[in-house]
Amino acid sequence: MNSRPRNxxxxxxxxxxxxxxxxxxGVATPNLDRFAGQGARxxxxxxxxxxxxxxxxxxxxxxxxxxxxxxxxxxxxxSMPLAERTIVDHLxxxxxxxxxxxxxxxxxxxxxxRYSTQLAPDHRSEDVFAxxxxxxxxxxxxxxxxMNLGLLEVHESGWNSQDRFDHGSRYEAxxxxxxxxxxxxxxxxxxxxxxxxxxxxxxxxFMDHHFATLIEGLDKLGLxxxxxVVFATDHGISGVRSKSTLYDHGVEVALMLxxxxxxxxxVVDDLIQTVDIAPTLLEAVGVEAPAGMDGRxxxxxxxxxxxxxxxxxxxxxxxxxxFDPMRAVRTRRYHYxxxxxxxxxxxxxxxxxxxxxxxxxxxxxxxxxxLSKPRPAEELYDVMADPHETRNLAGDAALADVRxxxxxxxxxxxxxxxxxxxxxxxxxxxxxxxHTPD
Numbered sequence: 001m002n003s004r005p006r007n008x009x010x011x012x013x014x015x016x017x018x019x020x021x022x023x024x025x026g027v028a029t030p031n032l033d034r035f036a037g038q039g040a041r042x043x044x045x046x047x048x049x050x051x052x053x054x055x056x057x058x059x060x061x062x063x064x065x066x067x068x069x070x071x072x073x074x075x076x077x078x079s080m081p082l083a084e085r086t087i088v089d090h091l092x093x094x095x096x097x098x099x100x101x102x103x104x105x106x107x108x109x110x111x112x113x114r115y116s117t118q119l120a121p122d123h124r125s126e127d128v129f130a131x132x133x134x135x136x137x138x139x140x141x142x143x144x145x146x147m148n149l150g151l152l153e154v155h156e157s158g159w160n161s162q163d164r165f166d167h168g169s170r171y172e173a174x175x176x177x178x179x180x181x182x183x184x185x186x187x188x189x190x191x192x193x194x195x196x197x198x199x200x201x202x203x204x205x206f207m208d209h210h211f212a213t214l215i216e217g218l219d220k221l222g223l224x225x226x227x228x229v230v231f232a233t234d235h236g237i238s239g240v241r242s243k244s245t246l247y248d249h250g251v252e253v254a255l256m257l258x259x260x261x262x263x264x265x266x267v268v269d270d271l272i273q274t275v276d277i278a279p280t281l282l283e284a285v286g287v288e289a290p291a292g293m294d295g296r297x298x299x300x301x302x303x304x305x306x307x308x309x310x311x312x313x314x315x316x317x318x319x320x321x322x323f324d325p326m327r328a329v330r331t332r333r334y335h336y337x338x339x340x341x342x343x344x345x346x347x348x349x350x351x352x353x354x355x356x357x358x359x360x361x362x363x364x365x366x367x368x369x370x371l372s373k374p375r376p377a378e379e380l381y382d383v384m385a386d387p388h389e390t391r392n393l394a395g396d397a398a399l400a401d402v403r404x405x406x407x408x409x410x411x412x413x414x415x416x417x418x419x420x421x422x423x424x425x426x427x428x429x430x431x432x433x434x435h436t437p438d
Contacts, residue, residue: 003303005228005260005284008146009132009218011211012056014103014155015243016233018254019184019204026182027201029208032256035215035231037265039258040302045272046313046330050235050243050250051320053078053105055274059232060086060106062278062293065316066419069431070106072319077429079108085290087278088114088146094287097143099135102128103150108433115148123152124170125210133217144285149214153207156238159199174209175202186241186249186388188350200237228259228284232277240368241347244320246328246337247389251315259284262302270309271332272298294417312406314413318426325421329410335389336406337379340421345371349390378403 019025022033022041047055049065057063057070057080065071072078080086086106088098092114101119104110110118119131128149136147152158159171181198183189211231218224236242236250243250255272261284275295282289283297301307317326325340348368380394380403393399413419420426 003261004286006144006226007223007228008281008285009149009214009227009229010147010281011149011151011214011229011231012059012103013151013207013231013233013254014052014153015235015238016154016204016254017236017242017249018233018252019154019200019237020208020254022256023254025184027204028176029204031208031212031215032231035211035229035258036256039229039256039262039264040266040268042255042257042268042272044269044332045253045255045274046248046251046315047235047253047274048251048313048315050245050315050317052234053080054318055234056104056106058274058295059234059277060088062087062275062289062295064275064294064314064417065318066421066426067294067417071426071430072428074105074108074433076319076321077432078319079112079431079433080106081431082107082112082434086113087281088148090278090282090287090290091146091285092116094285095143096285097141097145099145099147101131101135101147101149103152104148105150112434123150125151125153125207126170126213129210129213129217133213133221136217136221136223146281151207154200154203156200159203169199169202171199171202171206173202174205175199176205184237184249186350186390187239188353224259226260228257228262228281230277230281231256232274241349241389244317245347246315246317246326247347248330248335248383248387249389251328257302261299263304266302268298268301270298270301270307271311271313271330273310273313273315312409314410316419318421319428323425323428325426327410327414327419327421329406329413330383331406333382333384334402334406335379335381335383336394336403336410337381338407338410339375339377339379341375344375346373346375347371378407380406 021029022036048058049055053074054065057068061068068084070080098115099117100115103123181194233254236252241247279289279293279295279297280299283299312331315328328337378394379392381389
């Protein structure tokens with residue numbers, strides 16, 4: 001196998017967090033587990049912005065959300081500015097064929113992302129993977145390629161309504177028995193949540209089943225020898241204290257890589273952030289990362305060369321529905337969160353909820369009572385001693401120095417990166433959908 005890949009296949013999954021068997025999540029994902037063992041699994045990877053569009057923007061640009069301009073959801077009026085250059089643009093310039101099929105959530109229209117080849121946009125796993133392999137099997141272009149495969153799975157919209165399953169579901173055959181469902185330890189093991197997790201697990205297993213189509217296809221076509229395959233997700237799973245929040249279960253992501261140069265069976269426990277992905281992929285194929293990227297390549301870490309890991313990473317939340325600005329800094333041991341909203345709402349801890357809604361219409365969060373308690377301005381967690389972040393230590397006198405140091409580091413980062421939040425509330429739809437022909 002060559003020491004450097006010629007091609008890249010990048011798979012981006014929706015709302016998965018780290019809910020895979022190889023991450024200890026108690027769900028059967030044999031194909032992704034096998035894939036992880038064939039390359040590198042990053043165990044401390046985090047998104048820099050835990051909402052659907054902003055998270056993908058950080059991956060595509062290697063820049064923080066407040067730098068690339070995508071700070072809210074595309075379906076709510078945001079769109080990454082057309083002037084913002086992404087990994088697609090950089091590889092186009094380097095002579096690659098850039099291809100996309102499936103789901104995209106960075107700009108208002110597929111064409112705005114400037115892929116040189118756009119396949120059909122159907123975004124279910126079985127369609128995306130089958131279409132990708134079919135295209136590669138008949139491809140005549142001799143250029144190296146970058147292929148982006150966007151999956152709607154495992155977004156909650158596909159599994160969170162009982163009504164969908166009453167009318168039949170493609171995920172139903174993959175659902176475990178209710179008594180066999182593994183409920184994550186940061187959620188209460190009660191019947192409504194167990195039912196939801198059963199459907200969620202079925203969706204994950206469905207996606208894993210069809211992932212085999214991609215890997216087996218690449219192997220049969222002889223492309224595994226010169227292709228870097230990356231599997232990633234955008235942010236944490238849906239639910240309280242998860243997706244769209246800066247708690248670990250909102251910003252944690254699965255990130256696995258297999259291909260030339262990547263050592264087999266390695267586990268990377270260094271802090272990795274999604275703004276690091278673009279410069280890493282560019283270095284992997286020998287393309288220089290442009291100035292202005294906020295991330296830095298961890299390709300040397302994957303290939304056994306000298307590498308200096310991050311001592312801390314920074315995350316942000318702006319718009320996801322409403323405006324609830326948050327900023328955070330995380331080290332290997334501590335996680336400091338600053339809440340900037342005038343009246344932020346506390347995200348329920350399991351022990352604080354006396355009753356769960358047993359019947360609901362559509363959304364996973366409808367299981368929980370409305371958020372009503374105030375959220376403190378500062379939160380500090382010892383993630384080694386309290387990995388599910390249940391004890392806020394911001395007022396602990398013994399950790400006063402830690403809190404001050406992290407608060408100062410966070411403020412310094414905001415100043416150095418010219419964070420617009422320092423000037424006041426960020427306007428909604430700062431970069432609205434431009435008017436372009438279909």
